[in-house]
Amino acid sequence: MLYFSRFKMILIWVAVAITVILAAPNLFSASTLAQLPSWVPKRQMTLGLDLQGGSHILLEMNQNDLIKDRLETTRDEIRTLLRDAKIGYTGLGGTGRTLQVRITDPAQLDAAKKALKTLTDPVAAGLFTGGSIQEMSLDDSEPGLLKFTVTDAGIKYRTSTALAQSIEVVERRVNELGTTEPIVQRQGDDRILVQVPGLQDPQRLKEILGQTAKLTFQMVDQSMPVQDALKGRPPAGSSVLYSQDDPPVPYLIENRVIVSGENLVDAQATYNSQNNEPVVSFRFDSKGAARFGQATSQNVGKLFAIILDNQVISAPQIREPILGGTGQISGNFTAQSANDLAVLLRAGALPATLTVIEERTVGPGLGQDSIHAGKVAGIIGSILVVAFMFVAYGFLGFLANIALAVHVAMIVGLLSLLGATLTLPGIAGIVLTIGMAVDSNVLIYERIREERRAGRSVIQAIDTGFSKALATIVDSNVTSLIATVVLFYLGTGPVKGFAITYAIGILTTVFTAFTFTRLLVSIWLRRARPKELPKAPVTFIPPGTKIPFMGIRRWTFALSSFLSVLSVVLFMTVDINYGIDFKGGSMIEVKSKSGDANLGDIRARLMELNIGEVQVQQFGAPNDVLIRVGTQDGGENAEQTVIDKVRGELQDQYDFRRVEVVGPTVSGELAKQGTIAMLVALVGILVYVWFRFEWQFAVGAIVATVHDVVMTLGFFVITGLEFNQSSLAAILTIIGYSLNDTIVVYDRVREDLRKYKRMPLPQLLNNAINETLSRTTLTSVTTILALLALVLFGGEVIRSFTMAMLFGVVFGTYSSIFIAAPLLILFKLRPQATADEEKPVGGGKAVAT
Secondary structure, eight states, X not given: OOOOOHHHHHHHHHHHHHHHHHHGGGGSOHHHXXXXXXXXXXXXXXXXXXXXXXXXXXXXEOXXXXXXXXXXXXXXXXXXXXXXXXXXXXXXXXXXXXXXXXXXXXXXXXXXXXHTGGGGSOEEOGGGTSSEEOOEEEEOOSTTEEEEEEOHHHHHHHHHHHHHHHHHHHHHHHHHTTOSSOEEEEETTTEEEEEEETOSOHHHHHHHHHOOOOEEEEEEOOSSOHHHHHHSOOOTTEEEEEESSXXXXXXXXXXXXXXXXXXXXXXXXXEOTTTXXXXXXXXXXXXXXXXXXXXXXXXXXXXXXXXXXXXXXXXXXOOSOOOSSEEEEOSSOOHHHHHHHHHHHHHOOOSSOEEEEEEEEEOHHHHHHHHHHHHHHHHHHHHHXXXXXXXXXXXXXXXXXXXXXXXXXXXXXXXXXXXXXXOHHHHHHHHHHHHHHHHHHHHHHHHXXXXXXXTOOHHHHHHHHHHHHHHHHHHHHHHHHHHHHHHHHHOXXXXXXXXXXXXXXXXXXXXXXXXXXXXXXXXXXXXXOOSSOOOOSOOSSOTTOOOOGGGGHHHHHHHHHHHHHXXXXXXXXXXXXXXXXXXXXXXXXXXXXXXXXXXXXXXXXXXXXOOSOEEEEEESEEEEEEEEEOOOTTOHHHHHHHHHHHHHHHTTTEEEXXXXXXXXXXXXXXXXXXXXXXXXXXXXXXXXXXXHSOHHHHHHHHHHHHHHHHHHXXXXXXXXXXXXXXXXXXXXXXXXXXXXXXHHHHHHHHHHHHHOTTSOHHHHHHHHHHHTHHHHHHHHHHHHHHHHHHHHHSOSTTHHHHHHHHHHHHHHHHXXXXXXXXXXXXXXXXXXXXXXXXXXXXXXXXXXX
């Protein structure tokens, strides 16, 4: 185990060197890297929106718009086809997904079906369904009445094509804003995810994405005054539309579209040469220019309307034919609103309305504060862990610290290479793996000490220690990895960033602790040829400790049962402080522009806005305030209206540092995903432990883990900490950590079961726990030190996450000793030797437990 061929040593050092080189660019600024030669690696970690600022917006397509448009198109087709076929009809109209038309002459019914057959012909759906589908179905069961209904397959097809078109339009709109590296991608069947890093004005982005931008040029119907149309009924083929003015002005508009925005080839924000007001200049393609020229030639002296999303922008008079295919749109524009309209027109119209159902926006100032807090927590946590390892293991601890530095470099290097996004929980993941990375080293070193005490030589002890620790290292890390993989696939946003970082940390831990540390130890052995293991300055757990843990198992069972029942009762009777991730609503973090924040004034001003339940609290510094607004009854759009109202009320005195809006649709989905994630992780771990051990071990591990989860939920109820997605990530991580600890104890129990065939089970469990007590204690201490640094210096944003982790580590350590191990007695792992009173090998007195 300790022999390394020259080739293997070179490979290990090359791997370390490559990761260090890949990680190095993160130590320099972008301007410094730009001055280096082109062959030098320059790729840095991608910072998440919570670190560099920006917006995360989830848009949902309104399928009702698509159905409405399809029915309107079908109605026009029916009217045209029946008119061309000279077939009389009446009652053309419909509701929901169905259109109906009554044929006046029953003798023409078959001719009508033949004329309208094209409506029900299959269409080639191509990539979306892999073949053809029938968009419309015909029901002619009632005599003389034809009913056309949009099929489910037709809706799915229209949604898929519309979503693909919408993604292209959204990409063009976002790119027009001049932002760097935006992400626009499909999510599910009817959603689009938009992430724009470094965006300074998220409100403008939402306004641009929220507009359908359907531009049409239509004639104003001057056959009757608009007021008469409002009092009575508009003429057939005309509708009343309103302008964007305040108050809005009504216009009677002909439904017939002269030219639409589809015929535009360019639109630019310019200024009117006569009055210097902002306008939008546009240019049609040849088809649009011809149709616009013909319409204006035939209607000189009449009014035509420029309509955007069913609102009249302006209605100028046609003074002369417009034949050049160019024109101007004037209105009450500012320079920015004119530019935004030009952006919308150039990007094209959306086929359906997109509604913001989730928004997470972080200002650049908060991002810089988060980076600083993460760095401070990481440095302090690293110093504490490094110092502790040296105190606990002396020179061997020094070698472990070198491996720890390589471990961090490998995480950063791999994140840079993969282009993974580093989030604030991701920084927490790195700091946490710093505490857990030494776990494998502790396992190995404690095993080496044990083998040395058993009489083996230094070289034999080290070689055996590495060999015997390998299986335990693999088992303990696989259980953590299962929970992390579940977290990655079912988590979103920053939680997924934590999962990526944590998973990479688990994998690099195995390499640095087992392979790289072993290489360093082998080099030290060859050069120093020691006669004894290095002495540690402090011995935390004396060798030969014999604490009778099983003797108090009934007390610990009773205590854990009481606390578990109490936690469940509190969870069922006391409202846990759910974050907006799970109950919906809005969360806004603001910072006073001058002086301390006035919570009472903020609360009073927001209560006057009539936006429902409002909570205002200090968040960290005296000038930082966290505002929570409950879910609105008006649906997704109402949530966005709340943000606009709060911004309008407070923006003069406060900077908006973070905005999170989760609509009722998304919050319900996140709650469901969280429950599924927990169950999947537990089942996956149960299967793995059952495969590697026996069923008693698997069930015992799961019971102990469920105990830790229940305790953590009780902790959230009692402390009132916010329970959000990050809290869920903390629980899943606790599951992995608790199992990690339990597996180490179980692995020694399994080993002792083979060694001591007839030793009473309580005594065997006591021996196993005492033999692994140093490892359990030292690993817990290093992890707690790293988490304490996060709690004290990591900032308010991740405090609930780190507090839960800290609590979970303490109870995870407790449960692996006082719950997981005694359960093996309860499950009769060794039926012939489970009683406390059973005699040990060779007779004699009963074993004291």
